[in-house]
Amino acid sequence: MKLTVPYLGRIDIFLNAMARKIGPEFVFPPRTSSRTLLLGTKYSPESACLPFKFILGNFIEALEKGADTIAMITDRGPCRVGMYDVVMQQILRDLGFQFEWVVMDDTRILGDYLLRFNRERKKRGASFFESLQAIRFSWKKVKLCESIERKAQKTRPLEVKRGETTRVLTDSLRWIDEASSFRELALVDQQCTNEFNRIEKDPSRNPPKILITGEAYMVINPHANHDIERRLGEMGVEVTRTVWFSSQITHALHLDLFNPRSKRKAIEASQPYLKHNLGGECNASIGYPILYQKDGYEGAIQLLPFGCMLEAVAKNILVRVSQEHDLPILTFALSENLSETMIDTRLSAFVDLLQKRREKKRDR
Amino acid sequence: MTTRIGIPRALLFYRYFPFWEAFFQTLNFEVVVSRPSHRGLIEEGFKFADDDTCIPMKMAFAHTINIKEQIDFLFLPRLLSLDGKTCACPRLAGLPEMLKYSIPNLPTILDPYVDERHRNSTLFQSFSEMALTLGKKSKGIKQAFQEGEKAYFHSKKRMEKGEKNPELFGKAIEKDPLNNKERLGKKVAVVGHPYCLYDPYFNFDLLKILQQSQVFVYTQEMIPKEVIDLEIRGFEKDVYWDSGREILGASLHYLHTTQIDGLIYLTCFSCGVDSMIEPLVKHRIEEDGKILYLCLMIDEHTGPTGLLTRVEAFLETLERKKSGRRMT
Secondary structure, three states: OEEEOOOOOOHHHHHHHHHHHHOOEEOOOOOOOHHHHHHHHHHOOOOOOHHHHHHHHHHHHHHHHOOOEEEEEOOOOOOHHHHHHHHHHHHHHHOOOOOEEEEEOOOOOHHHHHHHHHHHHHHHOOOHHHHHHHHHHHHHHHHHHHHHHHHHHHHHHHEOOOOHHHHHHHHHHHHHHHOOOHHHHHHHHHHHHHHHHHOOEOOOOOOOEEEEEEOHHHHHOOOOOOOHHHHHHHOOOEEEEOOOHHHHHHHHOOOOOOOOOOHHHHHHHOOOOOOOOOOOOHHHHHHHHHHHHOOOOOEEEEEEEOOOHHHHHHHHHHHHHHHHHOOOEEEEEEOOOOOHHHHHHHHHHHHHHHHHHHHHHHHO | OOOEEEEOOOOOHHHHHHHHHHHHHHOOOEEEEOOOOOHHHHHHHHOOOOOOOOHHHHHHHHHHHHHOOOOOEEEOOEEEEOOOOOEOOHHHHHHHHHHHHHOOOOOEEEOOEEEOOOHHHOHHHHHHHHHHHOOOOHHHHHHHHHHHHHHHHHHHHHHHHOOOOHHHHOOOOOOOOOOOOOOOOEEEEEEOOHHHHOOOOOOOOHHHHHHHOOEEEEEHHHOOHHHHHHHHHHOOOOOOEHHHHHHHHHHHHHHHHOOOOEEEEEEEOOOHHHHHHHHHHHHHHHHHOOOEEEEEEEOOOOOHHHHHHHHHHHHHHHHHHHHOOOOO
């Protein structure tokens, strides 16, 4: 079995680490390129949303590379991600691919997954303790990756030589992926910290802080949002994003009760504006800017894939949030026809606006 | 003066209006409905509406603006789940907030939250809570609710028979002398969201065009819910949107019973539900290969001529296919 999954943040590092210990074999789609999007757009229904096109393109490329099983998470509405599996299967089979599709949703009980996991484990001859260790190890890797990414977000606006942080980040992620034991991982951690400390920084700068919120797939995947984090960082802005691989997992497993910036808390914060939880990231997109403003964030960017139903609702409500909380919010509709220049222009205009606001506040 | 309740002639109006009207009238409210869509009315609404939503949504904005001066309360129910399994399109669920934050000087919105998945937000409970806040007695509410249900089932029965409800569709299709199976040769099913099918301004009076071209029109309303559920059960996936479920179930039913010659899928640009359902319907029909299929997607720039040309070509092909002539 050669399994493939859609990209979701650092899921590749997580699954690679697990696969090396206990299996199964993973075939990751090649890095998302313009060909991926072209393929996805070509075979997608006309008004499908952008994540659909990306994921379909990824799957086509993964199947070309030799994958024979596709696993994907689904849900029971109202977002259309729950219908992805039927439509995608139909499209891929029409294209002549042979594969098996594993649907993961909450209608099948957790026990079913555990049984399957156990079966897989026995087939590979790994003991139960080993499997638990493998999961713990993978989880630790992901956590390390994310802490490094956070470090990069903080360092990038301060770097003197442009592009150095990005280089260190890429190296660090590769090292983490290559580490094969807890001890090696600890060493890699040390090495990454050293590398980050070695970057030449200008501590006199006081970068504005911007929050990136919106639809999960768009926020978490740099290939989908045109690397908006790096772009903003190089404009001298400290950014953070709301969706992380680990936060999605902890939210799904109800393990984020005590995190003050969890999705759960964001949904609570959106209550005054939208009483009912509509599902997806809609309520969280509204709540996160309110929460993060308390941390000194001066602006927020909402990423919405063109045609997204839930984020369009959030967009309308964010207008009011922006007025009432005196927080500039830029809504960025992403589609397959975006030029790099256009993105840069809009982002730098937004950053200029934040700078002007700062000057105004200082004068007062 | 009685309290005036405003209902925009958009979205869920096209299905549940008989219920709402009977409910409010039994409770001695005056029901104000916005005027049928026309160009001026719609364009006024487009100024306020968000550009990332679909046209029916923008039309709801327009109709709200049309009546907002004449009413005391704006009635916009959130029908999130009516049978405890399905859910509504999220745009519909978020509509009251979208309107509230986009249109200035809006009257108080009544938005009963109907979600049969939770025990304390059933249809009756939500509606009676809403009526209680308006100062009505619970006994009267119960009676009004029954009246509403009666009116709704009555209109549903009529729709199933293929009659057009004059309260919903205005004078335009009040009587259908043409809709007579014996006289008409071609049978075409038209599926789509009720607000796409029954707003003559939106679809350039497609149903009338078809009727005038001697076509007997079937809609998904003519299929009882049980049949749709049965069809969906046979499908590989349990579709969770109530509207999508209906459209897919009806299309599959028409396909399996082979009582029609062609199927028209009417959809609007950037509809999330249709973007996933339409490929499924299309695939099934093309696989079967017995009936003709046409997908009409309508956006702000669609003109009546373009639509008419496509429909005429569709009917022409249908004719040729029926008479057994080969296309040259």
